[in-house]
Structures are given as structure tokens and as C-alpha cells.
Amino acid sequence: ASASPWVRAGRDNTFKIGFVSPQTGPLAAFAEPDMFIMEQVRKLTANGIMSGGQKYAVEIIYKDSQSNPNQAGKVTSELILRDGVDLVIASATPATTNPVADQCEANGVPCITNDTPWQAHFFGRKGDPKVGFDWTYHFFWGLEDVIGSYTNLWQKLPTNKSIGTLWPNDEDGNAWGNTELGFPSALNKSGFSFIDRGRFQTPVNDFSSFISEFRKQEVEIVTGVITPPDFANFWNQAGQQGFQPKIVTVAKATEFPQAVAAFGPRAEGLTVEMWWSPAHPFNSSISQQSAAELAAAYSAATSRAWSMPLGLKHSLFEVALDVLQRAGSKDPEAIRDAIKATNLNTVVGPVNFANGPVPNIGKTPLVTGQWQRKGDKLDLVIVENSQAPMIPLQAELLPIKYS
Amino acid sequence: MTRNIVAAVVAVGLVILAASLPFWGEAYWMHEFVMVSCFFVFAMMWNLMAGYGGMVSVGQQAWFGLGGYFMLALANLGGVNPFVAIVLGAVLSTLIALPMSKLAFRLQGGYFAIGTWVMAEVVRLTVANISIVGGGSGTSLTAFRGVSRALRENVTYWVALVAVVATIVLVYLFLRSKQGLALQAIRDSEVAAESQGINVARMKLAVYLVSAFGCAIAGGLYFVSNLRISPDAAFSVNWTAFGIFIVMIGGIGRIEGPVIGTLVFWLVSHYFSDYGTWYLIGLGALAIMMTLYARQGITGLLDRFLGVDLFPTRRVFVARKVEAKPAPAARVYNETAGVA
Amino acid sequence: MSTALVEVSNLNAFYGDAQVLFDVNFRLGEGETIGILGANGAGKSTFMKSLTGLVKVDTNSIRLRGEAIGGNAAGEIVRKGIAMVPEGRRLFPSMSVEENLLMGGFAKRKGKWNLQEIYKLFPILKEKRNQPSTSLSGGQQQQVAIGRALMSNPDILLCDEISLGLAPVVIKDIYDSLPSITADGMTVVVVEQDVNLAQRCSQRLYCFQEGRVALEGKSSELSRDQISEAYFGI
Amino acid sequence: MLLKVENACKRYGALQVTQDMSFTVNDGETLGILGPNGAGKTTLFNLISGDVALDSGCVYFDGANITALRPHQRCRTGIGRSYQVPHPFGNMSVFENLVTAACFGGQVSEKEAWEIAEEVLETTDLKPFANKAAGSMTLLNRKRLELARALATRPRLLLLDEIAGGLTEHEARELVDELKRIKARGTTMLWIEHVVHALMSIADRLLVIDFGKKLAEGTPDDVMNNPEVRRVYMGVDA
Amino acid sequence: MIETVIHGILLGGLYSLFALGLSLMFGVMRLTNIAHGDQIVISGFMGIAIAAAVNINPFLLILLLVPCALVSGYAFQYFVLNRTIGKDPLPSLVITFGLSIIAQNLLQEIFSANPRALDTGGLNTMGLNLGGDTVVGVLPLIILVCAIACTFGLQWMFAHTALGRSFRAVSDEKDIAELMGLNSARVYSMATAIAFSLVALAGLFQSMRTTVSPTDGPNLLLFAFESVIIGGMGSFWGTFLGAMTLGVAQQVGFHFDPGWGIWFGHLVFILILAFRPSGLFPKTKG
Numbered sequence A: 001a002s003a004s005p006w007v008r009a010g011r012d013n014t015f016k017i018g019f020v021s022p023q024t025g026p027l028a029a030f031a032e033p034d035m036f037i038m039e040q041v042r043k044l045t046a047n048g049i050m051s052g053g054q055k056y057a058v059e060i061i062y063k064d065s066q067s068n069p070n071q072a073g074k075v076t077s078e079l080i081l082r083d084g085v086d087l088v089i090a091s092a093t094p095a096t097t098n099p100v101a102d103q104c105e106a107n108g109v110p111c112i113t114n115d116t117p118w119q120a121h122f123f124g125r126k127g128d129p130k131v132g133f134d135w136t137y138h139f140f141w142g143l144e145d146v147i148g149s150y151t152n153l154w155q156k157l158p159t160n161k162s163i164g165t166l167w168p169n170d171e172d173g174n175a176w177g178n179t180e181l182g183f184p185s186a187l188n189k190s191g192f193s194f195i196d197r198g199r200f201q202t203p204v205n206d207f208s209s210f211i212s213e214f215r216k217q218e219v220e221i222v223t224g225v226i227t228p229p230d231f232a233n234f235w236n237q238a239g240q241q242g243f244q245p246k247i248v249t250v251a252k253a254t255e256f257p258q259a260v261a262a263f264g265p266r267a268e269g270l271t272v273e274m275w276w277s278p279a280h281p282f283n284s285s286i287s288q289q290s291a292a293e294l295a296a297a298y299s300a301a302t303s304r305a306w307s308m309p310l311g312l313k314h315s316l317f318e319v320a321l322d323v324l325q326r327a328g329s330k331d332p333e334a335i336r337d338a339i340k341a342t343n344l345n346t347v348v349g350p351v352n353f354a355n356g357p358v359p360n361i362g363k364t365p366l367v368t369g370q371w372q373r374k375g376d377k378l379d380l381v382i383v384e385n386s387q388a389p390m391i392p393l394q395a396e397l398l399p400i401k402y403s
Numbered sequence B: 001m002t003r004n005i006v007a008a009v010v011a012v013g014l015v016i017l018a019a020s021l022p023f024w025g026e027a028y029w030m031h032e033f034v035m036v037s038c039f040f041v042f043a044m045m046w047n048l049m050a051g052y053g054g055m056v057s058v059g060q061q062a063w064f065g066l067g068g069y070f071m072l073a074l075a076n077l078g079g080v081n082p083f084v085a086i087v088l089g090a091v092l093s094t095l096i097a098l099p100m101s102k103l104a105f106r107l108q109g110g111y112f113a114i115g116t117w118v119m120a121e122v123v124r125l126t127v128a129n130i131s132i133v134g135g136g137s138g139t140s141l142t143a144f145r146g147v148s149r150a151l152r153e154n155v156t157y158w159v160a161l162v163a164v165v166a167t168i169v170l171v172y173l174f175l176r177s178k179q180g181l182a183l184q185a186i187r188d189s190e191v192a193a194e195s196q197g198i199n200v201a202r203m204k205l206a207v208y209l210v211s212a213f214g215c216a217i218a219g220g221l222y223f224v225s226n227l228r229i230s231p232d233a234a235f236s237v238n239w240t241a242f243g244i245f246i247v248m249i250g251g252i253g254r255i256e257g258p259v260i261g262t263l264v265f266w267l268v269s270h271y272f273s274d275y276g277t278w279y280l281i282g283l284g285a286l287a288i289m290m291t292l293y294a295r296q297g298i299t300g301l302l303d304r305f306l307g308v309d310l311f312p313t314r315r316v317f318v319a320r321k322v323e324a325k326p327a328p329a330a331r332v333y334n335e336t337a338g339v340a
Numbered sequence C: 001m002s003t004a005l006v007e008v009s010n011l012n013a014f015y016g017d018a019q020v021l022f023d024v025n026f027r028l029g030e031g032e033t034i035g036i037l038g039a040n041g042a043g044k045s046t047f048m049k050s051l052t053g054l055v056k057v058d059t060n061s062i063r064l065r066g067e068a069i070g071g072n073a074a075g076e077i078v079r080k081g082i083a084m085v086p087e088g089r090r091l092f093p094s095m096s097v098e099e100n101l102l103m104g105g106f107a108k109r110k111g112k113w114n115l116q117e118i119y120k121l122f123p124i125l126k127e128k129r130n131q132p133s134t135s136l137s138g139g140q141q142q143q144v145a146i147g148r149a150l151m152s153n154p155d156i157l158l159c160d161e162i163s164l165g166l167a168p169v170v171i172k173d174i175y176d177s178l179p180s181i182t183a184d185g186m187t188v189v190v191v192e193q194d195v196n197l198a199q200r201c202s203q204r205l206y207c208f209q210e211g212r213v214a215l216e217g218k219s220s221e222l223s224r225d226q227i228s229e230a231y232f233g234i
Numbered sequence D: 001m002l003l004k005v006e007n008a009c010k011r012y013g014a015l016q017v018t019q020d021m022s023f024t025v026n027d028g029e030t031l032g033i034l035g036p037n038g039a040g041k042t043t044l045f046n047l048i049s050g051d052v053a054l055d056s057g058c059v060y061f062d063g064a065n066i067t068a069l070r071p072h073q074r075c076r077t078g079i080g081r082s083y084q085v086p087h088p089f090g091n092m093s094v095f096e097n098l099v100t101a102a103c104f105g106g107q108v109s110e111k112e113a114w115e116i117a118e119e120v121l122e123t124t125d126l127k128p129f130a131n132k133a134a135g136s137m138t139l140l141n142r143k144r145l146e147l148a149r150a151l152a153t154r155p156r157l158l159l160l161d162e163i164a165g166g167l168t169e170h171e172a173r174e175l176v177d178e179l180k181r182i183k184a185r186g187t188t189m190l191w192i193e194h195v196v197h198a199l200m201s202i203a204d205r206l207l208v209i210d211f212g213k214k215l216a217e218g219t220p221d222d223v224m225n226n227p228e229v230r231r232v233y234m235g236v237d238a
Numbered sequence E: 001m002i003e004t005v006i007h008g009i010l011l012g013g014l015y016s017l018f019a020l021g022l023s024l025m026f027g028v029m030r031l032t033n034i035a036h037g038d039q040i041v042i043s044g045f046m047g048i049a050i051a052a053a054v055n056i057n058p059f060l061l062i063l064l065l066v067p068c069a070l071v072s073g074y075a076f077q078y079f080v081l082n083r084t085i086g087k088d089p090l091p092s093l094v095i096t097f098g099l100s101i102i103a104q105n106l107l108q109e110i111f112s113a114n115p116r117a118l119d120t121g122g123l124n125t126m127g128l129n130l131g132g133d134t135v136v137g138v139l140p141l142i143i144l145v146c147a148i149a150c151t152f153g154l155q156w157m158f159a160h161t162a163l164g165r166s167f168r169a170v171s172d173e174k175d176i177a178e179l180m181g182l183n184s185a186r187v188y189s190m191a192t193a194i195a196f197s198l199v200a201l202a203g204l205f206q207s208m209r210t211t212v213s214p215t216d217g218p219n220l221l222l223f224a225f226e227s228v229i230i231g232g233m234g235s236f237w238g239t240f241l242g243a244m245t246l247g248v249a250q251q252v253g254f255h256f257d258p259g260w261g262i263w264f265g266h267l268v269f270i271l272i273l274a275f276r277p278s279g280l281f282p283k284t285k286g
């Protein structure tokens, strides 16, 4: 994997990091903290970093995937072939991380990604657990975490243990609904009954057929991983048709404050997995901020509420800088080996690729939270932590209230 | 005649020069060329349909995506060499286009346009429900794992070059053949064409199928280079949007149109694609402006003001002496040819 | 001769690049009935279309009471008082008889003609007023077309081959209705292929040939041979 | 007998445009067709050339039933036609118009088509316009092109719809001379024309149509002396 | 199953509002507006933006937005689309397609890609028990009633008013209509104005009933288009029934397998195209 000499035309004492993120398009909410984080990193690396006894400048080249996997692949090859980056990082959903990682793998460029459940990343790219990948590394939680956390959560309230599921036909839905690797087998094991009407094609205008089925089967828990508009439809129509589950735990749709705001008062009581929050007891390895301080700095700088990708984006740069400092040179293999040897405490928790469930994967902790009313505002608080006991609970799980 | 030879020599020289790029150029140039050539082939095919066949389709992404998916399925599941799979995939896509054309031809004009779009959606939804190619999540092309980067890059580049040259040459030869005459005649008047012995229905079907084949080649090539496919990306209507923009900006109903359009498109995307949405807004606005104020596109303007005609397909009558072959590069009339 | 109501001078008309009318001169006096003869494709209909604004021509080539109206939009010209019964009737197929007539009154000019008057002129239309216009016989359709043109209360009525495709008896009926239309001084131009009819109903005749006026004169004074020559180009 | 039309019927909505029309045309014969406007003459041509489908009845060409054939197939069997309203291939040159017709209607190679096209250009005096866009020509030239293009398909039966309208006396005579030459080569012709004297000078027989029905058929003199024809068509009281 | 059909009919109500405008524009001008779906989305976003700026009842929004749409539709037809009308469908297709792309990206630029909904003050979650287990939403019911009213209104307007006559006149015989004193450019603009008002209504309902996001347009266009073709061109009741058919088909599809619901709707469209190309309820001339 030797690139032609022209690609290496960049100055020898600069580390170039290519950063791919869905700045525009349907996934743009994931990229909201990007500018803040990059600004932070630029300040922290303004004087360069030391690596192998030599001082290197750090340059970040930011590319927009437009929430489109084709574009993600295209900009990655641009980063590699035109800009000659030394390291590619990317984040947020398989639609971004998978094509980016595929390009890096094919072109022999080190790559670190996060914020995609690791199964969707590893198996979604047709990875072989025996072989793994050469160049691409990923850290995030996996299905086993979300399954563990959710099933534990649902046992905290008395219910009939009947679950209605909403798994669309996309990267996440297919992984979560997978009979062996996903929820179904786990739910069976832990004594829940569930209704899976099959993978549906989003967007869906009308969920009546789901709702009447759920009502018929007296479902008290709803779970799924669906997009905000689909969930809005579901939730509105559930209201119309008088379907009143006790617990609603859906990923994606209720992860972001703005999206939740769209549901108005009916957002209160919804539960969702949490990959990061200001309450996580971790500190940044580069800015030394605690999670809470990071969130506060973000809100102060942007006057926006914190969201989960903030911590993930920050941690991505933490790992990248750590790797480059340890690499000692711009040699791709040296950088790759440095990634492999990563063992870093970041603001989202410890990152280590050596003891992942499959090669190239490092795991970060996961808990579950609930949108609860604090005064006139909704706040996401941790209500379940069985998968990551080091993260403290903030509140008790409450059933959804209906007027 | 001599001008003809000179032109041919220059063209062959250019192709040879281009073919040797892997030995002296940058990998990035090759990559860029592959991407652009997919758009170019796609635009040529859209031009063939709309500019010559009078069929405005908004559903060409169906064949682009199918080409990609067939290539990937053949390569991943069937172990076929991906480059061979591109061609096989295009053949399979064309087979699917055959029954679809029967439905599409029931609609005319604007309804044909949206009807083809619906059919593309049907194809997308169907593919999204086939789990062996990853369903809605899509899948990665694994056939290249273990193949050296340089080899993959070079061969992909050469295949793209062949696709581009073949598209230009074949379309050009087609238009200079008897069938090309028929196509132009149909564009001007279907009734009269039919009464002059031209089988209009068969001709339109042929154009539809050739166009499907070409789009599928472009799709296969694109995903060989992009390595990852998903239904939403492969069957995105944006492919057709870009095709239309390229053709309308370059000039519809001429071979030079897509050539120049692609050049403009490449420049614009090279310098502005980082602007995301604004870049698309700009392209759309440019196409609208061209449609309103210069319907023949840039080539139409060039022809009108400079008399440039790179790919003469017109037969010129030379009194008292009948030539076996059309004379080259001569200008015949001032009026620009185009969609009637 | 009466004062010129319409004065056409050096009128040239084109379809795309093809010229159809060449330097046509024509005048129309108040209250006159004029016949226009000519072979197929001589440009008669094109001339009528130029007068009504359906074919765009030079502004000054057509003057109505001295005002240059050439090339005005058809809608404006009908408001100034020129209405046409188009060649081939061209009724609105999706409409009933009465709706067709109402469309004619769209310009809302004041005058004698209204639905009642039309029904008085063509009693059969009253019976059929709610039928789709397409269900009528050719002659009845022609009556609708004439009635529709009259509904705008024009000063000048242009009739383009109103006998086209009609049985002789029906043609007779139609032409018999002309006097009651011209009775209150309406000016009428009739395009006709039938020389006899044209000669009988008009005071003056124009013969068109190849887009030019080949012959012009009083109907009563022109001989059949003269007309034949202009007509057939013999 | 080259063409036989048998009980042809066609109606458009309530309008019966062709009513039970039957006639035959012999090989090499020229049949003139007359009739008032809207009588159904052009429609009859459309039925023969296949542009419009028959409601009932049959068309035979050279002994074969061609009723079910599509227009392009009929053209290839040897029926060439011109349109009353010219339909040139407007963006192509006159020459290309002819080459196209020769290629497809005449089913020859393009090389041969070039020769045929040149020959036709010669006979129809369109040579000066050979490289002119057909759409930009004057009406008369477009009408001439209609004839030329029909000729280029090398038809055995030529359907001519009002090609002499608007010609000067001199031009009309030249046209007739040319048609006579075409006739001399054995081409059968059907000619719709209002320029009666031109028609009379070449037609072997005349067919008069009124309201979609055959009004009269016979030698030119017989037909022109038919009082009914004089009344209906010439507008002359016999 | 009955429940499924009822939900399908309610969905069809929304679809028929989408489709009426498209049907109108095609009927009068033979013009296919590819940006139709995006205009629905734009109206939804306008409603949301206005509601966010001034606290206003969503139904008052209709009174505010529909006149806006009327004016903008008129201007759009008069200044842009009228230039493209002709035998060749290409220019209008390219222009509306370009507009569609521009609209989607502009919306994304202004409102971000997040889907949004118009707050209906709880109306969107109100249900009505029809006895047994069948519960239907109040809002979908309102939409259905509104769709029936609009269909009836359009049909009546076409049949009995001078405006309707002028629409039919320019659609039948443009030249002759001008000869009667109509200004076809204005009539066309009027048609587009009405189509846009319907679109605005549809957009507001869409954003109340579900959410709108910048890239929703194409799907809405396809549903509208399918409704028109299934119903058969030429009458508004046909379009309405076509929308019902599509709604029911999609719901039945969802009922059997959620992965194939939309696909099933498309399938019905394709079957109609294959076996009854003139649609299920073509206009019968009486």
C-alpha cells in the first residue's frame, strides 16, 4: 500500500487529520457540536504536538458527508488522494462511518470512527471476526449493551412484559431486529413477549396498523430505533387511537433535545439509551474538562443545550491526538500500530481496542435515561446503569403519565 | 477528409495519453476521473433519451442503482471479477428494463417523467427488501479486499476510460449511422417518421434499453470505486438531477452537450461541493437559467457565436459528387439543431 | 363607398420562418359585407387570424378606425369589436351548447346579442342548450359557433368557411341567417370556397392567391372567368 | 390491380368521415380525387397509409391484405405519401430528409440512399436547398419536399395530398410534367387536388368524394360533366 | 380488516388533497409540476415558522397561508412557467425539477434537516371511538372532510362558474378561448394559484398530522401522481377516488407486511397502468 509520491507532498512536520461528518442533511443534528469541538482542538494544538521527539503541527480538514453514504465515500477518497491526510476520523451513524472506513481500508489509511453501534459497523461492512480489518478502528457500545440496559430498565416497573417493536429496514433497524444478534433472542431469554411486525420502509405516514396490533395484544412497552418523523407519526397516532403504553424506549428519535421538543408535553417520560451525558464521571484527556464542564462550555459558547454527540466528537479527537503523539512519525503503519495500542481514558470512558468483542473494536459504556420535567424544561436524566455501574443514577424511572 | 484524419489522430493521441495516466499522474486524478466519468456516461444516456428520443425520464437512477447492485451481488456472492460484473450487471439491468419500458410507454410527456420515477422507487423498495444484499442498510464490496491498491486504482481508471471513450464513439457512430437519422427524424415529427418507413416504437424501445444499459454501466463503475452501496444512495433521484443539469447546462440533443456539461459540473463540484446545499442550489439555478434563456446550453451558444461543432453528425450534400461518408466538421446551417 | 372601418396595408404574415401572406392590402367599410375567395392554402384563414390577433403581425399593418391594432392580443381585439367564427367550428368540446355561447360573451361588450337573441336566431339551439356541444350535428355546431361569435356583440364579424363540411341545405340555412345578422349594420367578412355563395351574399370580393390579393372588385361586377382565373390560377 | 379499398368506414365521434368506401386502382394508373373541404379525402389517405386505423373494411395492396400493418410497414411495402400540411423533419437538412426517407422507406444502405437523394433533388429542383434546414423553408418548398421525400422512398403507389395548391400556373405545369415523368416510370398515383385543370391533365380516372361517400367515379370528362359534381364541387349550377 | 380500510380511507383523504392541485394543473395546462411535493413541504414549514413567530391557532394559519399561496402561485405561473408552456414538456419539467432540488436544499439550509411538526394544541392526538375497537383520529377525519369539500368545490367550480368555464376553455382550445377575450396567461396563472392554495392546505395538514422534513417532497409528489393516474385523468372525483384507492392499498400492504406497504401502493399503480391505463374512474363524457 504505497501511495504515489505526489500524495505525500504535504509538509513533513504536519499531521493532517481528515474529519468526515454529516454536517448537512437529515443527520445534521449529529454534527451540531463539530465546530465547537474543532475550535477547541485547534486551540489546544495551536502550538503543535510532540511525537517521536519531534514537533508536529496539526491540521484538521473537515468534510461534509451531506448525510449521504456516496458523498461520505467520495470525500474520504478526496481526503486520502488529494489532501494526503495521515489519519481519517468519522462519526455518527453507519451511513457515515461505514463508507468512510471502507475507503480507508481499501486505500490503506488509518481510520478511527465512533458513534455507530459496533455490530452495525463491523458486520455491516462484512467484517470477519477471525480476521478483522487492517486499517480501521471503531469505538462505541454494542447491541449487547443496549439490550442489557433496556431489558433491565423495563423490569423496573410492573408491566405485563408485552413489548411492541418498531424496527425499520435500515442499518440500525436491521441490526436491532436481527433474530440472533439483536433484541429478539434476548427478549425471549429474559421472559418478555414481543410483537415484531417486520422491517418497515421509512418514511411511514401511517402507523395505524402497528397501533391497532399493539392495542390488540395489550402492549405496555414500546421500543425501537426509528427516525424522529416516523416516531412523531407513531406517537401522534398512538394518541389519536388511545394507545397508552407505560414505557416507551426508542432510540434515535428521542436522542436530541430539538427533536424531543417537537413532541411537546408528550415527550415527558420517554426513555432512551445514553452514550454520554454531563453526568458521566469522566474527564477529557486533552482539555482535562469533566463531562459537565464540557457541556457547560458548549452551552456557553453556542447557547445550545448539550447533546450526546458532543462527548463522542470530543473523544474522537482525544483518541486521534493520543494516537498521533504515540505514533512517532507520519508513517501510516506506525499510526495504525499506535491506534491498535490505544489505552486512553476519555470523556466518554476508557477506550481500548485490545479487549473488544471482535478485532478493531473498542467499547464505551452505555446507560439509559428518561426525559423528565425540571421546572418548565425537559431534561434527560440517567435512570438505568446496569451495563456501566460506574456511572451513577440520577433519578428513578417513572411511568408515562397520561392526562 | 484531411481534417477528418487530423481529428482522428488527435483523438487517438489524447486517448493514448489518457490511458498512460497511471504511469505518470496522481492517484487523485484517476479517482476524480472515475467519478466524473460515471456522471458523464449517465448524462450521455439521459441526453440520448431526452435529447434524441424525446423521452424525458426522471427515473434513470433505477438503472444506475441496479447496475451497481448487480455488480456487487455478482462480485460478492458469485465471485465474479468486479469489472466483468459491471458488464454482466448492465446486461441484467437491461433485461429488467425491457418489461418496465412497456409500462413506461403508456405514459407521455410529464407523466412519463414521473412514471419512470415511480418505477425507480419500486426498484429501490424491492432491493431494500432483499436481505442478501443488505436490505435497507446496504453492503460493502468485499471483492477487492486483498487486492493491491495500485492495481485496483489503475484498472478502475482504465475501465472508466474505456466506458467514456466507448460511450462517445458509440453514440457518435450511432448518430452517424442510418439509425441516427431515424432518431433525429422521430424527434422532429413522429407521424412523418412513421410514414417514411421508420419503426418508431422499436426505435424508442432501443433508445430506452441502450440508455438503461449505459446508466447501469455508470452505476457499476461508480460503486466499484465507492466500495459501498445502499438503496437510498444508489437509487437517489439526485443521479438523474445531476444528469439533467449536466445536459441542460452543456446543451441538449448534441454529443458535445454532456461533454461540456460534465466539464462545468466537474469544475463546479471541484470548487464548490464543500458548500453542500448551496452547491446544489447553485447547480439547480444554473440549469433553470439555461432552460429559460439558452435552451441549447453552452454548446448551443458556442455553435451560434463561434460556429464550433466538434461532433458533426450532419450529412452534407455536395453537388455532382456523392460521397460515401458524411463530410467532417463542415457547418451546414446556422440554426442550431435541438429539440423541436 | 363607405368610410374605412378596417384598413389593412402591406400585411405580411409568417408561420415560423415561412411567409404565408405577402403585402396584402384590404379595406373594409362600415356595414359592408365582404367575401374572400381563394384556393386551399391561399392564406385566407391566415389573413383572418391576423385580423383577430391569433397570428402576430406588424402593428401598423392593421388599423381599426385609424388605431393600429396589428399584433394585439386576441383578447384585446375582441374587446375592440372584432369577432371570428373560426374555420372548423372549434367548439369547446367539454362544454354544453349554452356554456359555449356564454364563453362567447366573455368579453362583455354591450349590444343587442344575448342568449335570448341567439336562441331566437337559431331556435334549435334552445332545445339543445344543455347538451354537450360535441353531440350536435355539423350544421348545428356551426350555428353554435356563429352564435358564440355574436355573443361578444362585435362590430365586425369574420366568418371563416362556415359552409365547410356541411350539407347544401344546411349551408343554405346558415347563409339565410346572415341577413338578419347584418340587418342592424354589422360589418361582415365571409371566407368562402363556394364562388356562388360568396358572390351572392357579399357586396365586394377579394380573391387570394398564394398569399397575395389577386383580384378585388364589386361582387356584381366580377365575371366568373375573372374569378376562376384568380381562384385556380389558370 | 395494385390497390383495393373495400367498404372502408371511419368515424370521428359523431362524424362519419368515410362511409362504406370501395374502389380500386390499377397498376400504373393515376387516380385523381376531388371533393369539397372536409369531404374526407385526407382521411381516406390516412386510412390507406395506415396513419389512422379503419373502423371496418379492408385495404389490399398488391394482392395482400395490409389492413393490420402499421404505417412504417406499409411504407416499406411501397406506399409513399405526402401530407397536406407539410411535416418536414424540421431540424434536418432537405438532403437529410431525403436520405432518411430513402434509407428506411426504400430500405437501402445509406450509400445508395445518398444516390437516390441526389437523384430526387435533381428531379424536384430542390438542389439549391439541399443543405438548408427543412424547417426554415417557405411553404411552397416544404410542399415540394413532401413530394420529394415520398419519391425518395421509391414507392409503387404514391399518395399526393394537395401538392399543387398555391403554385403559379407555370409552376403547376412543371409539376404536372414531373408527375407525368414519374407516371411514365410506372408509378401508380392517387392525387387529391383542388387545382382541377392540373388534375385533369394527368389523371386517368377521377373519384369525387362528398361527405365521406363516393359521389362519382369515371373518366375525367365524364366526371366533370356530371351535374351533381358541378353543383357540389364547382359550385356551378349545372 | 375493516379498521385497515378505514385508516386507508383517512390516509386517502390526505393524499387527495396532495393530488387535486397536480390534477388541476395538468388538466388545464398539460403541465407537470415536479416540485409539487416540495411545495407541500414548503407550506408546512411556512406554517411552522409563522406559528413559531406569532402564537396563532393552526386553523387561522390556513386563512393566512392560503391567500399567500394564491398570490405566489399566480406570480410563479405568470412570470416563470408561462414561458415554458408548449408542445415540448422538457422545459417545464427541467424547471420544476430544478426548483424541487433548490427547494429541498434551501429548506435544509434554513430549517436544518430536522423534521418538524405544527403544534395543533392536542388536536393531533385526539381520537374518536367509532364503536367496537375502531378508533379514528379527529384530525384525519377533519382532513378527509376537507378533502371531500375541496373535491366537491373544485368540481362545482369547474362545472358552474365562469372561472371554471375559462379553465375548460383554455384547456380545450387555447386559441379560440383567446378569441373570446380570455387572456390565457392569466387563466393559467389563476389555475396555478388555486393549485397552490390546495397545496398550502395540504402542506399545513401534513405538518399537523405528521411531521415535515425538507426531503419529504418527492414521496408526496409520487403519491399525488399515483392518485391522479389510478383515478383516471380528467375529473376531480376520479382523483379523489384514486387517492382513496392508493391509501387503502398502502394500508392493506402495511397490514400484511410493513416492509411492503408503500411498495404495495406502487404495485397497484403499476397494475392499473398495465391493465387499465385510462385509470379506474376515467371521465365519461355524457
Ligand SMILES: Nc1ncnc2c1ncn2[C@@H]1O[C@H](COP(=O)(O)OP(=O)(O)OP(=O)(O)O)[C@@H](O)[C@H]1O
Pocket: C015, C020, C038, C039, C040, C041, C042, C043, C044, C045, C046, C047, C087, C161, D084, D085, D086, D139
Ligand atoms: N400553424 C401553421 N404552421 C405552419 N404553416 C401553416 C400553419 N397554418 C397554416 N399554415 C400554412 O399556411 C398556408 C396558408 O394557410 P391558410 O389556412 O391561411 O389557408 P386557407 O386559404 O385558409 O386554406 P383553406 O381553404 O384550406 O382553409 C397553408 O398552406 C398552410 O399549410
Ligand SMILES: Nc1ncnc2c1ncn2[C@@H]1O[C@H](COP(=O)(O)OP(=O)(O)OP(=O)(O)O)[C@@H](O)[C@H]1O
Pocket: C088, C165, D012, D015, D017, D035, D036, D037, D038, D039, D040, D041, D042, D043, D044, D084
Ligand atoms: N383526428 C380527427 N378527429 C376528429 N375529426 C377529424 C379528424 N381528422 C379529420 N376530422 C374531420 O373529418 C372530416 C374530413 O376531414 P379530411 O381532412 O379528410 O377532409 P378533406 O377532404 O381532406 O378536406 P380538405 O379538402 O379541406 O383537405 C373533417 O370534418 C374533419 O374535421
Ligand SMILES: [Mg+2]
Pocket: C044, C045, C046, C087, C160, C161
Ligand atoms: Mg382556411
Ligand SMILES: [Mg+2]
Pocket: D041, D042, D043, D084, D161
Ligand atoms: Mg385534406
